[in-house]
Amino acid sequence: xxxxxxxxxxxxxxxxxxxxxxxxxxxxxxxxxxxxxxxxxxxxxxxxxxxxxxxxxxxxxxxxxxxxxxxxxxxxxxxxxxxxxxxxxxxxxxxxxxxxxxxxxxxxxxxxxxxxxxxxxxxxxxxxxxxxxxxxxxxxxxxxxxxxxxxxxxxxxxxxxxxxxxxxxxxxxxxxxxxxxxxxxxxxxxxxxxxxxxxxxxxxxxxxxxxxxxxxxxxxxxxxxxxxxxxxxxxxxxxxxxxxxxxxxxxxxxxxxxxxxxxxxxxxxxxxxxxxxxxxxxxxxxxxxxxxxxxxxxxxxxxxxxxxxxxxxxxxxxxxx
Amino acid sequence: xxxxxxxxxxxxxxxxxxxxxxxxxxxxxxxxxxxxxxxxxxxxxxxxxxxxxxxxxxxxxxxxxxxxxxxxxxxxxxxxxxxxxxxxxxxxxxxxxxxxxxxxxxxxxxxxxxxxxxxxxxxxxxxxxxxxxxxxxxxxxxxxxxxxxxxxxxxxxxxxxxxxxxxxxxxxxxxxxxxxxxxxxxxxxxxxxxxxxxxxxxxxxxxxxxxxxxxxxxxxxxxxxxxxxxxxxxxxxxxxxxxxxxxxxxxxxxxxxxxxxxxxxxxxxxxxxxxxxxxxxxxxxxxxxxxxxxxxxxxxxxxxxxxxxxxxxxxxxxxxxxxxxxxxxxxxxxxxxxxxxxxxxxxxxxxxxxxxxxxxxxxxxxxxxxxxxxxxxxxxxxxxxxxxxxxxxxxxxxxxxxxxxxxxxxxxxxxxxxxxxxxxxxxxxxxxxxxxxxxxxxxxxxxxxxxxxxxxxxxxxxxxxxxxxxxxxxxxxxxxxxxxxxxxxxxxxxxxxxxxxxxxxxxxxxxxxxxxxxxxxxxxxxxxxxxxxxxxxxxxxxxxxxxx
Numbered sequence: 088x089x090x091x092x093x094x095x096x097x098x099x100x101x102x103x104x105x106x107x108x109x110x111x112x113x114x115x116x117x118x119x120x121x122x123x124x125x126x127x128x129x130x131x132x133x134x135x136x137x138x139x140x141x142x143x144x145x146x147x148x149x150x151x152x153x154x155x156x157x158x159x160x161x162x163x164x165x166x167x168x169x170x171x172x173x174x175x176x177x178x179x180x181x182x183x184x185x186x187x188x189x190x191x192x193x194x195x196x197x198x199x200x201x202x203x204x205x206x207x208x209x210x211x212x213x214x215x216x217x218x219x220x221x222x223x224x225x226x227x228x229x230x231x232x233x234x235x236x237x238x239x240x241x242x243x244x245x246x247x248x249x250x251x252x253x254x255x256x257x258x259x260x261x262x263x264x265x266x267x268x269x270x271x272x273x274x275x276x277x278x279x280x281x282x283x284x285x286x287x288x289x290x291x292x293x294x295x296x297x298x299x300x301x302x303x304x305x306x307x308x309x310x311x312x313x314x315x316x317x318x319x320x321x322x323x324x325x326x327x328x329x330x331x332x333x334x335x336x337x338x339x340x341x342x343x344x345x346x347x348x349x350x351x352x353x354x355x356x357x358x359x360x361x362x363x364x365x366x367x368x369x370x371x372x373x374x375x376x377x378x379x380x381x382x383x384x385x386x387x388x389x390x391x392x393x394x395x396x397x398x399x400x401x402x403x404x405x406x407x408x
Numbered sequence: 409x410x411x412x413x414x415x416x417x418x419x420x421x422x423x424x425x426x427x428x429x430x431x432x433x434x435x436x437x438x439x440x441x442x443x444x445x446x447x448x449x450x451x452x453x454x455x456x457x458x459x460x461x462x463x464x465x466x467x468x469x470x471x472x473x474x475x476x477x478x479x480x481x482x483x484x485x486x487x488x489x490x491x492x493x494x495x496x497x498x499x500x501x502x503x504x505x506x507x508x509x510x511x512x513x514x515x516x517x518x519x520x521x522x523x524x525x526x527x528x529x530x531x532x533x534x535x536x537x538x539x540x541x542x543x544x545x546x547x548x549x550x551x552x553x554x555x556x557x558x559x560x561x562x563x564x565x566x567x568x569x570x571x572x573x574x575x576x577x578x579x580x581x582x583x584x585x586x587x588x589x590x591x592x593x594x595x596x597x598x599x600x601x602x603x604x605x606x607x608x609x610x611x612x613x614x615x616x617x618x619x620x621x622x623x624x625x626x627x628x629x630x631x632x633x634x635x636x637x638x639x640x641x642x643x644x645x646x647x648x649x650x651x652x653x654x655x656x657x658x659x660x661x662x663x664x665x666x667x668x669x670x671x672x673x674x675x676x677x678x679x680x681x682x683x684x685x686x687x688x689x690x691x692x693x694x695x696x697x698x699x700x701x702x703x704x705x706x707x708x709x710x711x712x713x714x715x716x717x718x719x720x721x722x723x724x725x726x727x728x729x730x731x732x733x734x735x736x737x738x739x740x741x742x743x744x745x746x747x748x749x750x751x752x753x754x755x756x757x758x759x760x761x762x763x764x765x766x767x768x769x770x771x772x773x774x775x776x777x778x779x780x781x782x783x784x785x786x787x788x789x790x791x792x793x794x795x796x797x798x799x800x801x802x803x804x805x806x807x808x809x810x811x812x813x814x815x816x817x818x819x820x821x822x823x824x825x826x827x828x829x830x831x832x833x834x835x836x837x838x839x840x841x842x843x844x845x846x847x848x849x850x851x852x853x854x855x856x857x858x859x860x861x862x863x864x865x866x867x868x869x870x871x872x873x874x875x876x877x878x879x880x881x882x883x884x885x886x887x888x889x890x891x892x893x894x895x896x897x898x899x900x901x902x903x904x905x906x907x908x909x910x911x912x913x914x915x916x917x918x919x920x921x922x923x924x925x926x927x928x929x930x931x932x933x934x935x936x937x938x939x940x941x942x943x944x945x946x947x948x949x950x951x952x953x954x955x956x
Contacts, residue, residue: 088811090812138786192775192776192779195779212783212785213783214782214783214785214786215780215783215786216526216779216780216781217779218776218778218779218780219779220776220778222472222777223470223777227912230911230912231910233906234906234907234909234911237910238902238903238906238907241902241903241906242899242902245898245899245902246899249895249898282911282912282914282915283914283915286907286919289903289906289907290849290852290900290903290904290922293899293900293903294856294900296896296899296900297859297896297899297900300892300895300896301863301892301896304892304895305892308888332866333862333863333866336808336812336862336866337856337858337859337862339808340804340805340808340809340854340858340859341852341855341856341859343801343804343805343808344801344804344805344854344855344856345852345855347797347798347800347801347804347851348797348801348848348851348852351793351796351797351800352793352794352797352848352851353789353790353793355462355786355790355844356790356793356794356844356847359845359848360848363852
């Protein structure tokens with residue numbers, strides 16, 4: 088089978104529509120994020136989480152809320168979780184309140200007591216709990232930020248060492264695009280930001296860079312091979328087209344895996360699967376439509392010796408980009 | 409390096425044997441509590457791939473020294489000693505492969521897998537189990553000091569609670585006994601002026617039955633009294649050598665329930681570190697659960713000596729700063745053996761108490777700073793769902809690869825089998841823990857692992873398009889795809905390494921799987937698949953074309 092064999096799309100000419108798509112997707116998402124704020128998990132805010140399995144149809148979001156309200160627990164977030172008889176109760180710590188480590192443990196006892204009072208011991212089953220005190224919450228927040236900053240930092244360092252800075256810059260812009268787009272996506276679905284979701288974010292950055300690097304490796308190779316009369320614009324187009332079958336196939340197999348996780352992997356792992364599935368879309372998109380146009384733009388502003396003089400590749404596009 | 413097919417095949421065989429060896433089910437000795445309640449070493453056979461708590465179900469606790477109720481002199485030393493105590497408690501509790509370890513300087517992490525009753529496990533780990541015996545205020549010194557304490561409170565601006573004045577009559581009705589004595593015991597001796605002279609604390613404390621040093625506080629007044637007795641005015645008013653301590657459980661009198669408050673001596677007669685053994689049993693006469701204990705020789709001598717001097721007095725048994733039951737009267741000298749009554753507790757609670765008493769008290773109170781519990785059913789569901797997703801992902805990848813590359817796809821798919829084997833073997837060899845995100849990472853990597861193969865195959869196709877012979881095309885394809893494969897994977901390994909460094913347990917599991925998966929995928933793609941190609945090239949007929 089052959090897909091995109093001998094493809095010859097003028098991908099570079101499509102940078103404008105691609106940019107518009109990005110803006111239309113990202114801006115409303117970020118606005119939404121600004122309004123609603125990050126939906127941080129208990130791990131980061133501190134607080135108490137219960138996953139409750141209902142053995143009794145009387146256990147519903149409304150009745151749980153009423154039961155907790157009767158015991159004076161208000162402001163807890165109650166949602167169904169994956170199935171109609173699974174619920175998640177979240178009581179986040181108020182970041183402004185002065186809370187001791189014992190607050191989360193007290194909340195846990197109070198929620199258990201309230202549920203037992205309303206639904207009896209047999210009516211429900213607590214299948215998962217998390218109680219994170221303010222101290223550990225702060226530490227986990229710190230570690231998450233460190234993991235993100237150092238993960239990105241190290242990646243950029245590798246790009247900088249391994250590639251000429253123009254390539255590195257273009258790859259970084261494409262990666263930043265993926266991160267911002269993923270945050271927009273997360274805010275559309277109102278996904279909870281947990282350590283596992285951040286792990287997915289770092290993984291998708293790796294995946295997207297992978298795509299970009301494969302294309303750029305081809306660009307480097309084609310620059311070396313290219314003759315004097317070739318335009319850099321065409322070299323980029325040619326490289327994208329040559330790597331297109333690989334890009335499509337790898338995205339296909341990886342998407343097969345993330346879709347399998349999304350559909351059959353269960354509700355605990357679903358946020359991870361959502362972020363990864365979106366990551367494949369945005370990673371593929373950015374390595375085709377963002378990385379190369381940015382590289383062209385950078386080369387135009389600060390032409391490299393390689394491209395301008397030594398190899399003698401003209402910068403201008405035959406049809407202006 | 410490995411130029412001949414034979415040497416390549418040997419390397420592959422060694423890798424396969426190594427992975428399989430790591431994955432062969434082996435016998436593991438596990439300490440478990442048998443049906444008779446005693447600990448046994450059980451030998452079980454299983455694949456040596458450790459499952460995380462999120463898959464097995466269990467409880468994860470992080471504990472720190474609790475400094476909120478008074479500072480602990482040397483928290484670091486306390487943590488180290490607490491570690492030993494918790495370890496011995498957990499060992500006795502009977503969990504297979506428990507994890508008790510110190511993290512940093514000030515934290516203990518306890519992970520118990522396969523626990524069915526997390527609340528109970530939590531109690532056993534967290535309980536201070538500080539046992540002491542103290543004499544109660546036999547001379548009623550505190551009661552006599554109450555008026556002075558009340559005056560100090562009034563001077564400090566503390567007023568009598570609104571409900572307080574009506575209380576004496578209520579209790580008189582309820583008790584229905586010697587009302588005069590009850591009133592005399594509770595309110596200031598000057599009963600006539602009681603209404604005029606406010607007594608913020610005294611009016612909330614009642615006593616009955618004449619047990620010296622015992623006061624009853626109506627349940628609804630408990631929080632108020634508890635905060636009152638912490639005030640400096642009260643603390644300085646308590647006679648020297650005495651201390652106020654709450655009882656562990658409410659006492660019912662008629663329809664009302666009261667919290668007992670005891671004035672006890674500060675100096676303990678004896679503490680739990682003199683305990684040699686403790687056992688739970690049902691008291692044959694009362695049919696209630698009790699813990700019987702045996703003291704060490706030295707402890708027994710001291711206990712006998714002290715109790716001989718206090719025959720006829722009441723002695724309080726204090727556990728974790730609460731008086732256990734009502735202090736009994738010492739009838740005669742007590743030697744090495746004694747018992748602790750637990751009231752309406754179950755035998756299991758008594759067993760748990762005996763366990764923590766045997767293992768010893770924590771050197772300082774600990775508090776839980778993080779807790780995660782996962783029910784065993786959720787863990788089982790996760791394993792099942794993860795397996796289904798993994799199998800489906802595998803099938804989809806196989807179908808896509810064979811449909812797209814035909815013969816070469818078949819080679820890639822068999823390489824994928826090796827990939828899975830190497831990854832799992834590698835995880836087992838590193839004693840890595842498989843978690844739910846780890847499973848997700850493995851499923852994900854099934855999709856990504858073929859990438860290296862895809863890069864190589866696309867290269868071979870391009871080389872074939874240039875009319876090169878299969879032999880040359882294969883060589884060139886592998887050679888030209890290498891830089892991209894390495895570059896593309898280095899960044900992922902780096903991000904995964906940072907995830908491992910900063911992640912919590914489940915995320916660490918993900919990072920390890922990812923790193924292992926990348927190494928396995930590069931090895932299978934550039935070595936195993938290439939070997940397959942070489943074999944094919946050697947065996948094919950002279951005119952046979954490569955379907956790729």
